[in-house]
Amino acid sequence: DNISGIRQIKAYAAEQVELSRFNRFSDLLRAASLRMMKWWALYSPGMSFVRMTGYVLVLAAGGAAAMRGELTPGDLTKFWLFLSLFYDPIDRLNSLNQMLLSGRAAADRVFEILDAEEEQNSTTGAELPATLTGHVRFDNVSFSYQEQPTLHGVTLEARPGETIALVGSTGAGKTTVLSLLARFYEATAGMITIDGIDTATLAKSSLRDRLAYVTQEPFLFNGTVRENLQLAKRDATDADLWNALQAAHAEAFVRALPSGLDTNVGERGVKLSGGEKQRLSIARALLKNAPILLLDEATASVDSETERQIQDALDRLMENRTAFVIAHRLSTIQNADRIYVLEKGNVIEQGTHSTLLTRNGKYAELCRKSFLAADPSNT
Ligand SMILES: Nc1ncnc2c1ncn2[C@@H]1O[C@H](COP(=O)(O)OP(=O)(O)O)[C@@H](O)[C@H]1O
Ligand SMILES: [Mg+2]
Known part of the structure; x- marks a missing residue:
């Protein structure tokens, strides 16, 4: 696994x-x-x-x-x-x-x-300063997977503490934007900066130390709850773990597991529901306490109570951090400081929920098609 x-x-x-x-x-x-x-x-x-x-x-x-x-x-x-x-x-x-x-x-x-070729420069390069404000900028960033051009001159900005939502149809390039920020791939043109520092000059380890990445598929290793959480913080105490679990609304179900923190939750362990896995991966990100959060929100349908708990956990995770969220829930998007709409690797619209609705373009169309219909709380 x-x-x-x-x-x-x-x-x-x-x-x-x-x-x-x-x-x-x-x-x-x-x-x-x-x-x-x-x-x-x-x-x-x-x-x-x-x-x-x-x-x-x-x-x-x-x-x-x-x-x-x-x-x-x-x-x-x-x-x-x-x-x-x-x-x-x-x-x-x-x-x-x-x-x-x-x-x-x-x-x-x-x-x-x-x-397979080992990742280059994973520990060599500049280090980020100990305290970051978390100001992220994409400046005319282009990228191709092999020969396939995927992003075309993407420019976007997240000021310290802002929540930025990326929306767009499947294949628009949203996940790619996050992958480039974490340097799983290198941009072919343009520059990505954090607090004004070109991320291409950084040691990847230093960069990734400051990012918490919650992937679309909540990923748990074949190991105990404790091991899965400690990936984010090796020296975390039990108190740290329970605090993170509580903030992620995961405390109750972890306490109910046969051996609590020491229950195996991997392939050969107890089966957790999608919503439970999601909350564990949120707890893990909380524990990491990184200034920049990358969140590829899962589309998995969960019941409304679980949905509310996950939303609450995510809100806590985004608090006081710069967050990039690929959002599918209207509730997440509505509260974003700025929304970027991607289509075929281009940013075609940007603004807040209300300005984009007024504009009546692609965003308004996406809203009509998916989010609004799926969220009864929105009127
Ligand atoms: N690892 C990859 N190798 C080759 N092409 C990829 C890879 N990942 C994504 N793509 C392609 O890049 C485009 C953008 O994908 P992605 O960023 O995942 O879109 P989104 O997250 O908006 O659905 C798609 O056409 C997709 O097929
Ligand atoms: Mg994606």
Whole structure:
């Protein structure tokens, strides 16, 4: 599961710790597969040899006996057939080969990832000052995935403490904007600054230390609640954890888990609902207490009580921080200081909820189509 969580690990700048953990287990795996392969290299030709020798012996001894008249051809044929029955269970050991092959295929995938180019400059570069106001600017930023131009001269600004909403149809480039800010990719043109410092000059670790990223798919590792939260703050005490859980409206359900903070909530642990996972990832972001928040809001439908709790947790998360939110809930967007509407990688409109509605452009259309209909509290 940690492979799909790479972005979360990076966003929490926990790569070093996770990397050494991963390397240790990969080494164990490699040693085990090598032992298996060596054994197989001996076993497979060895078995063929023994098997063929058996046939040759039966044929030679039996053939000679038959010619001397001590054995009828029918008895020889019986022997021949019994011999193949005898080999049958041994043949089944061949299925071991299948297992080994599939194991190797899985190992190959792991090695592919291990061999993938390590992210450049993740710890080299300038450091951000200890205190940030959180003033973020995108200045004419363009970006292409491979050859595909995705963002075209995007200019936007979040002043300290502001909440900026990004809206637009699927594929407009909203997630890409957040990815560039976290430097999962590098802009091909233009500049992104934080407090006037060009982020391209920064060590990625220093940059990501100051960002809390809540992804669209709330991601939990295969581990306990405690481990999942401590990713954001290694030395967090239980009191810290409970405070964050409480603020994220996650305290009640965590207390109800079989072993509380020590309950495994990963793939092999208890199943949490989408809303519960979301609140845990909000708690994790709260714990990180970073000055800049990136939030890719999930579209998952939850009941209205859960919705209210999540909204409340998000409001707390956005308090006193500069926040970029890709919002789907009208309630989040309405309260934003500024809304940027993206279409095909361009910012086509910007302003507050009411100015954009008055303008009666793309934003107004998006509102009519999705948000307004989905939110009965809006009149
Ligand atoms: N990792 C990627 N590789 C290639 N193309 C991508 C990748 N991620 C997104 N895209 C493409 O870039 C465009 C913008 O995607 P995205 O930023 O995810 O949009 P949004 O979040 O607004 O739905 C889409 O056309 C999408 O197909
Ligand atoms: Mg997206």
